[in-house]
Amino acid sequence: MGEPINVPLLDLSAQNQPLAVELKDAFARVLDSSQFILGLEVAGFESLAAESAGARHAIGVSSGTDALLLSLMTLGIGPGDEVLCPSFTFFATAGAIARTGATPVFVDSLESDFNIDIDTATGRVTDKTKAIIPVHLFGQSADMDGVQRLAKAHGLAVIEDAAQSMGATVGGQQVGTMGDLGAFSFFPSKNLGGFGDGGMITTDDDDMAKHARILRVHGGAPKYYHKTIGGNFRMDPMHAALLGIKLSHFSGYLARRRANAAQYLESLAQCDHVAEGRLTLPAEMEGRGHTWNQFTLRVANGKRDVLQSHLAANNIGSAIYYPVPLHQQECFAHLPNFGESLPVCEKMAGEVLSIPIYPELTEEQLGHVTDMLANAPL
Template sequence: MNVPLLDVNAQNHPIAEELRAAFDGVLETGRFIMGAEVEQFEAELAEFLGVKHAIGVSSGTDAILLALMALGIGQGDEVICPSFTFFATAGCIARTGATPVFCDCHPDTFNIDFASAEQCLSDKTKAIIPVHLFGQSVDMDACAAFAEKHELKVIEDTAQSLGAKFGDRSCGAMSEFGTYSFFPSKNLGGLGDGGLLVTQDDELADIAIKMRNHGMHPRYYHQMVGGNFRLDALQAALLRVKFSHYADYTRQRQENAAYYKEQLKDLEGVILPVEQDGYEHIWNQFTLRVEHGQRDALKEHLTENGIGCEIYYPVPMHQQQCFAHLESLQRTSLKVTDELASNVLSIPVYPELNRDQQDAVIAALKSFNA
């Protein structure tokens, strides 16, 4: 049996009529940039996340960039972020003219290690970007204490963790800004690019809203330089349809993850992902750690058996060629990140995955070196 790593059509096709109706509604209005659909989507997400301000933007990457710009991060500043993350986290820092400074992560949760972050500090450090990786929250009490101690701004990269919780608080809602992605592979995936920026701060929201539209307010008057970070009305309308099903998507991912953990608990040579007590994990990825240098062999075995799998991430940020010139690379050891890059492997966990498909994944894993 062939099992893809992700099947977006398995999610979109059953609600095709709802999606087409949303498309027709936008087509009928003739309002394709911003407008009522965006405003309604923002209101729904603000309520869901428990934030005062939710600002629809063009992508998760642009959400991070906009947050940095709104906080005034730029040339001469340094921003700490984990090396074990998707490129957008670090790339956006560099795009502002600031310098990304990479810290290590915990081997069990894959999330930022604040002891490592301590080694990254300098008198130029202005902010930190914790990444809620693979659907599970960073320890945000530790983050808040670290940021307060060193007088840093915090931007939560929540691209993979919409609806994940730290205690009773939503990821992305606990700092100056939270950023989200609606790339089609995300738990709430659009039919194209889209993102969200959230904040509890009225002043920061006002700045971000203006910057989203070239810094313009009122029309043709520019108090600041922004960008074109607007969310299309069509994407907002389609996302609203999918958001109405989001609780079911999350429940199904959590059930699939629980089934894997039960069925694979005795599998030798593989370390299963950890779900911390008091955290709500939403399982954007189900990521194994493969021991004894067998990751690539296991990946080849799964692929030969028709099982979709992927390495997130094979090349961490501190090893990327575009950052090779950074003097800050010498500040701290990134031993855990290097180890994870050599042994992680993600397997299918998407909501529409059925038990027969999961059993095929499990059988393929158990047959490796059997």
């Protein structure tokens, strides 16, 4: 027998090591400059990132979480306000709302694409609702036509949570450019994965961009003169320089993610588990360009943990994104709707399992994953 095939959920070395010479040159450039706070490296990356995203402005920040928080602060969201957001998402979406003193109002999701259910969201609007945060989960855009109709009808601001979906599109338009503000993450596992925490805000509004940049540096304009309270949300020049190297390879990363997803979809569509409803494959919705930050299966009949154990026994990584919806998290027990039922996201939390989809997967690894899924004891 040959060596066992190992397929980790993510292999950062496979992506970063081929760029080692370029990355070390960028590191040396920043080291030699002794410019370690903002400056030309950050401004240069912002210019490239804005062009890549199709936005007028890109503002580099300290994390994807801070991109959400700073976006809310830029809009003046605070105590007494309500913000609509999906319950089935990473904690930062609602955590950022709560940190402003506003109230997150949780909305159920759609089974078709894991994203926010606009019909349900419509019924949650009150006279306190000031904004909606659609999350483009797992690499695919939410229904932005529906989001924009809802926002226009009720005078709501729109913050796109595009942390997992840089490069995703709707009708050819990129996420992060359809709302008032877009929030991105450069956490190492993201489509454009960095070297620690990092994030970005996009907007086409000059005044919002100016205000966000002031809030990014404690609200000082000029320095040491404060008409407003901001925070320390700066992106580091070192991180900007390293991300700039990877940004030039970004389109290739997305193309390989899409190729891997296409291979999974074609191969797994033929297996009995899918045909007989024990396993549900993710889908790319018509008119949307999926970037496949995650390839998330749904496992029926309470067999999700069985499948995860089977994969682990065969050296295949997987993860559950997310096991507990936000409306059931203990930290939100004080909210008036705590304990309510959001049936779709609760069902998904018991069924979802994400498998390796990173760009550097080999044909052998992809084949091993599909074989083990097809032969799983479901």
